[in-house]
Amino acid sequence: MFNALNRFISRLDGEPAPAARENHGAFGFQVLRNTNPQLAIEPWFDFVVGINGRMIDDSDPRLFAQEVRNCAGSSVMLGLWSAKGQRTRALHIPVPADTASLGLTLQWTPLAVVSNIWHVLDVPPNSPADVAGLLPYSDYILGTPEGVLHGEGGLSELVEDHIGRPLRLYVYNNEYNVTREVTIQPSRDWGGEGALGCVLGYGALHRLPAPLSEPVHAPGETMFDGDLAAAAAGQAGFMPAAGGVVPPVAATPPPPSSSADFLVPAQMVDAQTAPVSAPPRSKKKERPHHGAPNLMDDYFKEQEKKSRELDNAPSRTNSPLPPPPKGGPPRGGPPRTASVPPKEEGGE
Incomplete structure (x- = not known):
């Protein structure tokens, strides 16, 4: 697949x-x-x-x-x-x-042209690739001095032409960030599959990664530099709560960037021009934001609605009447009929 x-x-x-x-x-x-x-x-x-x-x-x-x-x-x-x-x-x-x-x-x-790269994924022991010193998951075959490789089948065609003969390959290692020349002798009699004896990956999922020494970019990039933050905190220092007025710290503007990068970051708001406190909110109802919709909230609401429909859960708006209280008839028992006392017959 x-x-x-x-x-x-x-x-x-x-x-x-x-x-x-x-x-x-x-x-x-x-x-x-x-x-x-x-x-x-x-x-x-x-x-x-x-x-x-x-x-x-x-x-x-x-x-x-x-x-x-x-x-x-x-x-x-x-x-x-x-x-x-x-x-x-x-x-x-x-x-x-x-x-x-x-x-x-x-x-x-x-x-x-740099997409014609083969990623070494697995190297079985005692295979021609293992004898040549290819390292799994960190070696990338770039080319060969024997000729130009075109397409995914370019390397396999070259290997077929060098069965039983030494073949020189240019190999780049990502962990050490070095390129070396490797001499391998393809063979089908080494006891395994393939003439090289290694599993190779080709395509967009096997492009050359950035060296491990370079900083990591998003996701997981460094948002704040701790050293710069510590240095700024050390310069400002801690002032006691009780005492004189804290003198204002002069904010020096950042130096102009010397690198003309193709992506220009957004400018930060100056500390002197930033408002000290937010204006008081009015008692009126806040207007809804017209920004980008929160897709995750909409997704959770939709799933919650489907779950309620499947569970036949009653909604808050159309809730049925509550059931009668449990415990049988009232404590006083059933209502008694009023008895009329019999009339007394008077004797003479």
Whole structure:
């Protein structure tokens, strides 16, 4: 079932929608070589998709080189898309005035090329994958120097051509964040299933994750930094309840952000302009909010209504009359009939 789901998702990935094509153009300059060790740019994993705040939609390398030369003596901002976690970041790079070169070797490549990745899920003992040193659940097969792999069946076709012969593979490990070359010899006589002897995953569920050293994004992201909060509390200090007037603390505005991120967070309200106390509420009935409906509340109300209908539970509006009190007839017993005393006959 999961293999069929992966194949279906891979077909969707192979035919990107127009909206997805507009997101980073679905193309970019893939970094093939980085000769500047001071640049935090990884070959093969990083794609240059923007420059100086504009997305790159033209494959002409001369336009890109001219934009870099225009920033000679200052810095250029590159928008980088990483295959690790499929994230975008901005990087400011100083451009030398004499050479006007970044030391990068780039190639115009579709971003979908990094989807041809095979995730090593299970490695049985004494299998060719185990002998080669593949690690389960943390290794990803990126490619091979023997040729280019296209599609889900590209690796299996290459393995069939190397039965009984050594095959070199480029393998990335997520736990150690390193890429190494592994030599494996496919065989069908090792005593198990498959020529490689390992279970592989392919498709959208097996993309390259972000390195473990990077901060975790939502859900579970860090909402507040404890160190900054502790430092702010230490600067303000604790003032005694009884004493003089507490001097106001001058609020320094936050420094301007140096990174030109593609997502700009909402601005926080300044402490000096924020109201000290909320205005008193009027005695009139508050108007209902016109914001987004609470879907969870509506869902619970709907389920409660269905449950009451199934249980034939009486509602509050149309409740029947209460049953008569228990305990039999009244304490005085049944009503007695009034007896008329007989008339006395008078004698003479």
